[in-house]
Amino acid sequence: MTASQPTDRGHLLTEQANPRSTQLDQLSSLDLVELFNHEDQRTLTAIADSKGPLAAAIDATTEALRQGGRLFYVGAGTSGRLGVLDAAECPPTFCTPPELVQGLLAGGVGALVKSSEGLEDIAADGAATIAERAVSAQDVVVGITAGGTTPYVRGALTEAQQRGATTIFMACVPADQAPIEVDIDIRLLVGPELLAGSTRLKAGTVTKMALNILSTGVMVRLGKVYGNRMVDVAVTNxxxxxxxxxxxxxxxxxxxxxxxxxxxxxxxxxxxxxxxxxxxxxxxxxxxxxxxxxxxxxxxxxxxxxxx
Incomplete structure (x- = not known):
């Protein structure tokens, strides 16, 4: 879990410059849309290439929740906000109790609307967040970090692993660029962003797709769907x-x-x-x-x- 961090973030796939967008600032609006549309096709390939680990994550999480466990998403910045979003959507869609799926974000609730990137550098905060939730061997912890290096996420996963929880890693860089020892390793390789380093773009899109698949797949397996209908929908409005x-x-x-x-x-x-x-x-x-x-x-x- 404490594998060495890359010494030069510039080598990370998510930080590299995309050769297809070197003239980005000179494109017309239509050309911008077309380029984004073309580049976003890579998210579908990334999901297809990760179907094995995603399926394993669904199976492991389903079994944990059947046994009374909980699912935690841990992240910072865009990655963390996507985890919070997915967790927040489970109660109205599947009538789950709010504690069943939880999103843990570096900086807390305030970081949802106000950037707090500095807090993602503190591994001890990630570990403390896991300890505060009394994570145990029954639980599943999914660490989400586009570049794979966020100390807050890695600290949370280390603490979760020491507590016996099932650990899942979700990143957009190859394993050799950000190695880590977890139970399930999901690599969503969409390549460099059109705007270099802005992982709220393709990396954010593919992460949302993967989380959609994970949480929906788990809820299907838990019996909250009949055919393709959300039969556990909360009738609240x-x-x-x-x-x-x-x-x-x-x-x-x-x-x-x-x-x-x-x-x-x-x-x-x-x-x-x-x-x-x-x-x-x-x-x-x-x-x-x-x-x-x-x-x-x-x-x-x-x-x-x-x-x-």
Missing amino acids: TKLRDRALRILCDLTDLDRDAAGTLLDRSHQQVKLALMMHLGDLDAETAAINLAQHQGQLRQALEGANRSD
């Missing part, structure tokens, strides 16, 4: 109630009014409503069936059908 009703109408033979009545009977729980209707069960029995199948609606329905 008009838009989300409308989405819940559309899910119920699409997956059952109910019209909107009947779906609304069913949703109310299920206390605004879409998955429970589906279990009640498709399994022809009352709310209490439907909840018991879901619990017996770890919240997996498809398995619970198959079990209910076999018992008929």
Whole structure:
């Protein structure tokens, strides 16, 4: 975990000048858009090249969360903000408790809107953040750093590893440029940025893509999705109630009014409503069936059908 840091950051892939954008300041607006669009295609290739480690990260995180663990994203600057964003989107999308997926950012909440780059250089702060959250062997810690060298992230991963947590590293440089010993090493190699060193560009885009895949993949495996519908969606406003009703109408033979009545009977729980209707069960029995199948609606329905 304490592998040596690169002595010259200029050698890092994320810091190099992109030969395709040497005339960036002379391009028309249309040419700028076309160049960005062309360069951003590299994010898709980077994700494809990392599908093995990403799948391993989904599997490891799913198992940890099934056993009562938590998922932590740790980062600084753009990388850290992306982790916080992904964590913040889990409760409304998948009705997860806020402590299940947490984003830890160098500089804390204030760094979300005000730059605090100096704080990313303090490895002890990263370690302290992990200690404050009482991270244990049940948990998963994902360190996110485009250039792979951020001391705050490395300090957090070192502390997490010493506590027995599963450690995952997500960076946009090759392993030989920023070596590290972790359980799962994800390298998202998009190449130099069009604006040299500005990793909020391709590196930020590919990181967001990877986090989308990781968190959504985990939630699918945890049974929070049925088909391609977010059946654990939190019904907390008009838009989300409308989405819940559309899910119920699409997956059952109910019209909107009947779906609304069913949703109310299920206390605004879409998955429970589906279990009640498709399994022809009352709310209490439907909840018991879901619990017996770890919240997996498809398995619970198959079990209910076999018992008929």
